[in-house]
Amino acid sequence: AGKYVIGAIFIVITFFTSIYPIISFAFENLINLRNVCPEARCQFLTGQLGEGLLERLVENKIDLDIWYGAFTEEAQVREFLNNGIEVNVWTVDKKEDAERLISWGVQYVTSNILE
Helix, strand or coil, X not given: CHHHHHHHHHHHHHHHHHHCCEEECCHHHHHHHHHHCCCCCEEEEEXXXXXXXXXXXXXXXXXXXXXXXXXCCHHHHHHHHHXXXXXXXXXXXXXXXXXXXXXXXXXXXXXXXXX
């Protein structure tokens, strides 16, 4: 009976991780999840654009969830998008910032304020 429970749990995890993105500050955790559930939607949570970030995301098929202030120009966002990386920004509480980032191509915006 134990192997059937484990199988059922794996099916549920696989279903939810293919629909809902899993975000983490720990890149290694996302790599481990990707190894177990290749179809999982993963987003690396970070506050800055670091050296080699784009390459690591592309190599591991992990999307980006980043502090909105890290992007200072549209070309930065477009570089991720052009490499197949979905871009989520947090925490955007000013309407004009959200509108600018959306116009640059950002796909997801996390906010404390709904307008």
